Amino acid sequence: MTTITPDLIATHQLTEAEYDKIVGILGREPTYTELGIFSVMWSEHCSYKSSRLHLKKLPTRGKMVVQGPGENAGIIDIGGGYVAAFKIESHNHPSFIEPFQGAATGVGGILRDIFTMGALPIAVMDALRFGPLDDPANGARNRRILEGVVSGIAHYGNCFGVPTVGGECVFESCYNGNPLINVFALGIAKKDEIFYAKAAGVGNPVIYVGAKTGKDGIHGASMASAEFTEESKQKRPNVQVGDPFLEKLLLEACLEAMHTGAIVGIQDMGAAGLTCSTCEMGSRGGTGIEIELDLVPQRETGMTAYEIMLSESQERMLLVADHGREEEVFHVFKKWGLDAVAVGKVTGDGLLRVRHHGEIVAEIPNQPLADSAPLYDRPHTKPLRQAPMEAPEFTSQDLTRDLLMLLGSADICSKRWIWQQYDYQVRTNTIAGPGSDAAILRVKETGESLAMSLDGNARYCYLSPREGAQLIVAECCRNLAVVGAEPVGATNNLNFGNPERPEIMAQLVDAIEGIADACRHFETPITGGNVSLYNETLGEGVWPSPVVGIVGLMKTGAPVGTHFREPGRAVMLIGSLDESDPVRFGGTQYAKVILKQLWGLPPALDMDYEKRVQAAVREIVRAGLTESAHDLSDGGLAVALAECSFGPDSTGACVYVDEEGSLPIALFHEGPSRILISTSEPRRAQQIASAHGVDATQIGVTIKDRLQIINHGTMLIDGEVQALKRAWEGALEHMLHS
Amino acid sequence: MKFGVVVFPGSNCDHDAWYAVRENLGQEAEFIWHDSDRLGNLDAVILPGGFSYGDYLRCGAIAKFSPVMQAVKKFAADGGLVLGICNGFQILVEAGLLPGALVRNAGLKFVCREVRLRTETTDSPFTAAAHKGQILRVPIAHGEGCYVADERTLDELEAEDRVLFRYLDNPNGSARDIAGIVNRERNVMGMMPHPERASDPLMGSTDGLVIFQSVVSAFAHA
Numbered sequence: 001m002t003t004i005t006p007d008l009i010a011t012h013q014l015t016e017a018e019y020d021k022i023v024g025i026l027g028r029e030p031t032y033t034e035l036g037i038f039s040v041m042w043s044e045h046c047s048y049k050s051s052r053l054h055l056k057k058l059p060t061r062g063k064m065v066v067q068g069p070g071e072n073a074g075i076i077d078i079g080g081g082y083v084a085a086f087k088i089e090s091h092n093h094p095s096f097i098e099p100f101q102g103a104a105t106g107v108g109g110i111l112r113d114i115f116t117m118g119a120l121p122i123a124v125m126d127a128l129r130f131g132p133l134d135d136p137a138n139g140a141r142n143r144r145i146l147e148g149v150v151s152g153i154a155h156y157g158n159c160f161g162v163p164t165v166g167g168e169c170v171f172e173s174c175y176n177g178n179p180l181i182n183v184f185a186l187g188i189a190k191k192d193e194i195f196y197a198k199a200a201g202v203g204n205p206v207i208y209v210g211a212k213t214g215k216d217g218i219h220g221a222s223m224a225s226a227e228f229t230e231e232s233k234q235k236r237p238n239v240q241v242g243d244p245f246l247e248k249l250l251l252e253a254c255l256e257a258m259h260t261g262a263i264v265g266i267q268d269m270g271a272a273g274l275t276c277s278t279c280e281m282g283s284r285g286g287t288g289i290e291i292e293l294d295l296v297p298q299r300e301t302g303m304t305a306y307e308i309m310l311s312e313s314q315e316r317m318l319l320v321a322d323h324g325r326e327e328e329v330f331h332v333f334k335k336w337g338l339d340a341v342a343v344g345k346v347t348g349d350g351l352l353r354v355r356h357h358g359e360i361v362a363e364i365p366n367q368p369l370a371d372s373a374p375l376y377d378r379p380h381t382k383p384l385r386q387a388p389m390e391a392p393e394f395t396s397q398d399l400t401r402d403l404l405m406l407l408g409s410a411d412i413c414s415k416r417w418i419w420q421q422y423d424y425q426v427r428t429n430t431i432a433g434p435g436s437d438a439a440i441l442r443v444k445e446t447g448e449s450l451a452m453s454l455d456g457n458a459r460y461c462y463l464s465p466r467e468g469a470q471l472i473v474a475e476c477c478r479n480l481a482v483v484g485a486e487p488v489g490a491t492n493n494l495n496f497g498n499p500e501r502p503e504i505m506a507q508l509v510d511a512i513e514g515i516a517d518a519c520r521h522f523e524t525p526i527t528g529g530n531v532s533l534y535n536e537t538l539g540e541g542v543w544p545s546p547v548v549g550i551v552g553l554m555k556t557g558a559p560v561g562t563h564f565r566e567p568g569r570a571v572m573l574i575g576s577l578d579e580s581d582p583v584r585f586g587g588t589q590y591a592k593v594i595l596k597q598l599w600g601l602p603p604a605l606d607m608d609y610e611k612r613v614q615a616a617v618r619e620i621v622r623a624g625l626t627e628s629a630h631d632l633s634d635g636g637l638a639v640a641l642a643e644c645s646f647g648p649d650s651t652g653a654c655v656y657v658d659e660e661g662s663l664p665i666a667l668f669h670e671g672p673s674r675i676l677i678s679t680s681e682p683r684r685a686q687q688i689a690s691a692h693g694v695d696a697t698q699i700g701v702t703i704k705d706r707l708q709i710i711n712h713g714t715m716l717i718d719g720e721v722q723a724l725k726r727a728w729e730g731a732l733e734h735m736l737h738s
Numbered sequence: 739m740k741f742g743v744v745v746f747p748g749s750n751c752d753h754d755a756w757y758a759v760r761e762n763l764g765q766e767a768e769f770i771w772h773d774s775d776r777l778g779n780l781d782a783v784i785l786p787g788g789f790s791y792g793d794y795l796r797c798g799a800i801a802k803f804s805p806v807m808q809a810v811k812k813f814a815a816d817g818g819l820v821l822g823i824c825n826g827f828q829i830l831v832e833a834g835l836l837p838g839a840l841v842r843n844a845g846l847k848f849v850c851r852e853v854r855l856r857t858e859t860t861d862s863p864f865t866a867a868a869h870k871g872q873i874l875r876v877p878i879a880h881g882e883g884c885y886v887a888d889e890r891t892l893d894e895l896e897a898e899d900r901v902l903f904r905y906l907d908n909p910n911g912s913a914r915d916i917a918g919i920v921n922r923e924r925n926v927m928g929m930m931p932h933p934e935r936a937s938d939p940l941m942g943s944t945d946g947l948v949i950f951q952s953v954v955s956a957f958a959h960a
Contacts (some may be wrong), residue, residue, distance in 0.1 A: 154848050158879070159789045161750025245748050245792030252747075337747065421848045423879040425935050426787075428754040442940060558940065668750070 002032035010016065012039035016375050025368045029311040033305045033354065033361045038500035040219065040272035040310055044533050047373030051531045054509050057516045062525040064488050072197055072267065073112040073187075074527020076489040078553055080446030083194060085119035086186040088127075088454075088493045088549050090532040094529050095181040098239040099148025103181050104156040105242040108314050110185040111160060114612065116317065118195035118258050119187030123441050124157055125454045126183050127369065127493070127547040128418075131176030132500065133410060139177040143736055145179050153183075154421040159244035160251070163430050164422035165439035167454050169719050171410040176459070176539030182493040182530075184454050184549035188443055193257055197267035199281035199289055199320045199346045204264055206278070206289055206344040207326065209333050210250045213274070214299035216240045217312025217513050234610055245340075246315040253336035254317060260332065262325035269316040275309045277318040279352045283370035284597035285320075291344030293356040305356040334651045365627040376499075378577060383465050383510055383544070384503035387598045391582035394595055395505075396664050399503045399638075399709075400717045404727050406635045406668070407569040407642055409593040413731035430561040437631055442556045449556045451485035453477075456547035460602035465507045465544045467602050468587075469514030470620040470694050474610050474634060474672050476550040477522045481614035483559060484621035484676055485552030490519055492529040492548045497541025507544040508533075515546060521607045524550050528678050560621050562630040563647025564702045569627055570682035571700040573637075575613045575622070575674035575691055579604060580661045589634045590668035600624045603671045609694070610673040617675050623688065625681050628703035632674040634710055638667040638717060640676050645721045650722040652680075652707040654698030667716065680703050739957045740766040742808045744810070744826075746801050747772065750817075751787030751824065752932065758934040759784075763950045775805040781957050782819040783810055785826025787879070787932060789826045797840060797882045798828035802817035808835055819863055819953055820926040824880055827918075827928030827959040836921055836928045837895070838887030844911025848881040852943065853931060854906040859899045863956030867929050867948050876931040878909055883930040885912035897917055903929060 002008070009019050012035055022030055022038050030038065044050060060068040066083055067075035073087040092105025107124060112123045128149060131142040146169075157164045162185070199206070217240035221602040257263055264287065266276040274296070282289040293308050321329045326342060333340035347353070352369060354362040396402055406412055419434035431449060432440040438453040455476045461468030477487045492515055519526055535542040564571075585591060586600030590715075621629055628647075632640045637657075645652040659666040679685050682698050689696030707724060709717040741759045744750045752769065759767040770777060772790075777783065790801035801807060807829070808924055813819050822830040830836045843849055857865055857872040868874070886894070892914055895901050903918040910930070916928030932947025 047774070151847075158848055158881075159750075161788060244791070245789055245794075248750065248789075249747055423848070423850045424934075425850065425877055425879060425941070426750055427939065428755070428757060428935055428941055431940050457935070556940070712858055 004029055004035060013043065014039055018042060021374065025365060031361060034308060034364060036306045036310050037275045037362055037364065041369055041548055042373040046272050046276060049374050050376050050378050050533060051508060052375055053377055054512045054638060057512055058526040059445055059516060059520045060525050060527065061078055065525050067526055067527065069526065069528045072116045074489060074491060075117065075194060076527065076551065077191065078443065078450065079448060081191050082188055082443060082446050083191050084186060084188055084551060085114050085117045086449055086491055086551055087113050087528045088184040088491045088547065089113065089495050089530050090495060091181045092178065092535055093494065094239040095149055096145065096179055099145045100152040101239055103149040103152030104181050105240045105314055106181050107153055107156040108242045108244065108247050109270045110183045111247060112270060112317065114185050114187035115254055116195065116197065116266050116268045117189065118193050118495065119189035120255065121162045121187040122427060123165045123186045123452060124162050124183060125165060125439065125452055125549065126153055126181065127454050127456055128167065128169040129175045129180035129545060129703050130171050131173060131504050132171045135173065135176060144177065149179065149181055150418050150421055155509065156242055158423040159425050160248050162231055163424045163426050164436045165424050165430055165441065165452065166436065169415050169418060171220050172458060172543065174540065177540060178535040180495050180542065180560040182547045184491065186450065186452060186551065193258065193261065195266050197281050197284060200264050201323065202287065202346055202348040203281055204320050204323045204346045205326050205342040206286055206291060206346060207319050207329060208296055209319065209339055209340040210338055211243065211246055211313055212297040212299040212339065213308055213311045214313045215303065215307055215311060218307055218310045219439055226322050234429050240312050240314050242314045249336045249338055249491040250317060253333050253338055257329050257332040260328045262322050262328045264320040264322055266317060269318060271312065273310060275311050279366045279370045281318065281320065282352060282366035284360045284462045288347035288349040288353065288366060289344060290347050290349040290353040291353060297339045297341060297342040305354060305361040309354065334581055346560050371437055372724055378499050378505045379502045380505035380509045383504040383506040385416040385462060387463060389583065389600055391586060391600055392597060394664065399663060400719055401669060403638050403642065403719065404724065406589055406593055407724055407728040408588065408677065408731040410735060412589060412635050412639055414729045415732060417515055417732045418730065421521055424553045430524045432483060432681065435444055437562060438481055438485065438552065440559055445557055451480050451483050451552040451554055452549065452727065453479035454547065454549045458543035458547055459592065459598065460544040461511060461544040461546060461604050462589045463600065465510035466514035467605065469511040469546050470518040470607065471544045471605050471672060472546060472548050473515055473518035473522060474607065476548050477524065478614055480550060480552035481618045482631050484618055485554040486548050486618065487522060487524045489527050489684045490524040490548060492546060492551045494543040495529045495535055495547065496533050497536045498534045504541060511544050511546045515548065518607065522611060528541040544689055560626050562644060564644050564651040564653060564678050565627045565649060567651055567702050567704050569678040569680055569702045570698045571655060571702060572677050572682055572685060573674060573678060573699050574617050574677060574694060574696045576695050579669060579671040580665055582662065582665065585665055585669055588636065588668060588670045590664055603669065605672050612692045612694050613673045613675065616689045616694045619688050620677065620685050625685050626677045626679050628678045631675065631678050633670060636668040636670050642724050644676055644705055650705050650721045651702050652705055653700050653702050654708040656710050663711065663716060712716060739779040739954055740768065742770045742777055743767055744770045744783065744785050744790065744806055745772060746790035746804065747791050748790045749786050749788035751932065755784045755786045755823065755934045758937040759950065762937040762947060765954060770806060772806045775809050777813050779811045782821065782953055783813060787824030787826060787831050790825055790829060797825060797832065799830035801829045802833040803871065803891040804871045810898045811835065814926050819924055821864065822928035823932055823934065824930055827930055828882065829930045833842050835926050836919060837891045839886055840882050841884045841886055842882050843884050849909050850877065850879040852877045853909050855903040855931060856906055858901045858904055860900060861899055862927065863950050864920065864949055865902050867952040867955055875943040875944045876933055876936045878931045880930055883910040885916045887913060898922065900943060902927060
């Protein structure tokens with residue numbers, strides 16, 4: 001019997017006050033196993049103890065929301081008797097320690113969150129953040145982490161058979177010791193066949209299915225709740241190992257078992273494994289759960305109760321079946337060659353009772369364990385930022401050269417090298433995949449399509465977490481509008497540093513409030529998400545890095561792409577160009593890549609105007625008036641024009657700007673609420689825009705093979721499309737392999 | 739006509755093949771579970787893409803021992819039409835129904851993208867509806883799609899007009915740009931690209947449909 005000492009409590013990352021609360025709940029000292037159970041359930045990762053108070057500010061309701069936060073995934077109604085289940089999860093810490101398995105199991109974890117709701121996963125997107133590939137001290141490691149992460153995502157998603165349809169990949173020094181790997185997954189289910197993670201019906205059997213339990217991943221949740229130090233590399237055994245083949249079988253078997261009607265509730269074993277699934281299901285059902293660990297399928301002999309309860313072995317699920325119908329469930333799992341064992345039953349006493357070798361090793365009330373984790377109102381001051389407010393003096397020597405440099409820069413360049421390793425087409429639903437502003441997945445069953453967009457911008461958020469977060473939501477919705485979709489629901493992943501530092505906590509609070517404002521404005525309720533804190537290594541934290549994923553709805557049809565198609569079409573800018581405040585230019589890619597500085601504030605956003613621009617574009621696109629549509633984001637107008645020119649036909653554009661002020665700002669500013677379209681019907685597009693109170697200006701015309709930008713008769717940029725495209729397309733591979 | 743689509747544990751393009759046959763081709767399709775040792779009343783069999791049995795050991799190496807493959811072999815021996823796509827091609831090669839082997843891509847990475855294929859022969863039930871030299875835009879999605887065989891086998895395949903498709907821009911290092919082949923009896927074919935992903939206008943290309951249409955007309959004329 002292990003004695004509970006202050007040291008042991010500290011290594012479990014529990015404070016003295018938290019320990020006292022445990023003693024209060026139990027009415028006695030905890031056993032060693034109980035201490036382990038509390039430490040994972042009350043870890044930041046599982047309990048959201050630092051963020052819960054502020055997460056309440058997020059809007060979570062809407063006319064289409066079927067299930068908001070609190071379940072394994074959020075659910076929205078997509079019509080035709082179907083729903084979409086979606087959520088985002090991070091696997092940041094494991095991916096730093098072991099990039100391939102860390103990323104692979106990140107994909108595996110979020111897929112289980114989707115199919116545990118009874119939904120078939122139909123698409124995945126990833127938001128990736130790494131340190132610079134050419135960082136003098138860390139470049140080699142950053143390249144290795146990127147290659148490992150991408151292979152891990154590809155390995156798991158491709159084999160499982162879910163298309164990875166897009167995402168984003170950004171490089172900043174703050175991610176040198178803390179890469180971010182956020183996976184956004186989406187599934188569909190029939191509306192009357194949604195499953196919940198509730199343990200109901202006293203006497204019902206609790207059934208363990210899937211992979212055997214091993215010693216991998218023990219304390220993964222707690223590891224994800226602490227800063228990294230030099231010793232963290234020793235935590236490699238805390239990273240789980242994934243088997244996508246097994247997960248594929250688990251998916252098929254679970255969905256088939258759900259169809260028998262014999263399943264009452266189901267939850268995947270993710271963070272904190274058997275512990276989390278038992279007490280959360282019990283807590284949601286208002287019941288107790290009694291399990292016998294001797295019955296749990298184990299990969300090795302001699303595992304302790306502590307290890308079995310805390311293992312994060314992958315590809316496991318816990319389900320509650322109707323008493324007397326167990327055989328139907330067993331039959332399905334046997335067909336798929338999977339373990340399925342009754343390990344306990346639902347009880348009426350509200351306790352999580354764990355037996356091992358005939359002895360009770362843990363007996364904890366489910367409800368306080370799952371729901372009464374400490375809640376902290378951590379002090380927050382002014383968000384950390386070390387950047388001047390004033391803009392430096394700057395001019396450009398050569399705007400064409402600036403454009404080439406931006407196109408070949410790490411954040412803007414083509415990510416084809418990454419996404420070509422992902423099977424983005426399996427299940428033949430991908431109408432628009434990687435490289436599109438938003439991915440489009442058709443739902444064969446309903447004739448509608450779902451659009452997905454995933455965005456983040458830590459540069460903006462570092463300058464102002466609140467405004468940055470609003471810009472992210474706006475961009476996400478804009479990406480959906482560009483493909484003709486109506487945004488309907490959102491999920492977010494909040495990647496921040498150590499919340500115990502008031503200036504970091506302030507970043508988190510401001511970002512949450514910013515997301516809340518914007519999601520309210522754009523009518524995209526948050527249906528769930530994830531918080532990843534303590535993204536710090538050796539005292540250096542990541543910039544505030546909220547990532548937002550939004551799902552939109554549209555009619556199924558041929559997509560409008562980003563590329564210009566034919567010469568001689570009008571190039572129109574929907575929205576406005578007229579922002580020229582240099583203070584607002586300090587977070588742009590031009591400031592980063594060309595000027596190598598960071599200052600001021602992110603671009604200004606007028607949410608009312610933004611919403612009208614989106615509505616206008618959506619209507620124009622849906623009316624079939626555009627041959628291409630693409631929003632202005634990183635690198636502004638010039639980069640967007642170049643990206644529009646990179647289609648198979650090498651159609652470029654000749655564009656006129658009437659600029660009196662700063663030319664770099666005119667060409668490269670990243671002001672929101674702006675979309676480029678090419679059309680043969682500019683007048684009709686204009687009419688629609690003006691009905692929404694939005695400017696739509698013809699700024700030029702598409703031409704063959706060249707991109708030209710002219711100001712008052714002076715050629716500012718003149719480039720061959722193919723030369724620009726080469727700079728953009730080959731850059732990432734060059735950075736990785738030179 | 740009725741197509742059977744074999745489902746191995748780990749198959750993940752089974753639904754795509756089934757959908758293409760039913761919705762895009764307008765023919766019947768049904769799934770066949772891997773442990774059935776009889777195929778039933780079928781006119782053609784598709785071994786779909788995916789990672790059968792996790793592709794442990796080697797792609798297709800375990801699938802060849804499954805009961806359904808004994809049935810497929812018999813079906814083929816009796817002259818039935820068999821299409822192996824991606825993992826299905828790997829399985830046919832492992833099972834000895836087609837010559838050669840599929841090894842890791844030259845770039846050692848999984849590659850998903852559209853490729854262009856040149857139709858090398860129309861003398862097969864899988865290409866009869868195409869015209870010789872017809873260029874097809876069809877996606878690939880594989881990590882082990884590099885076709886290899888000894889020189890004699892490759893010479894034989896060419897001499898006997900058994901190369902169905904070649905890559906115009908070889909994405910995986912396949913010997914002599916080979917993307918798809920047929921057996922000597924010309925009723926069993928394997929190809930790494932995915933024609934079922936190029937059968938629906940919404941997926942960007944319908945060039946793959948000609949392969950399934952060839953099978954339908956071959957069956958109608960049999």
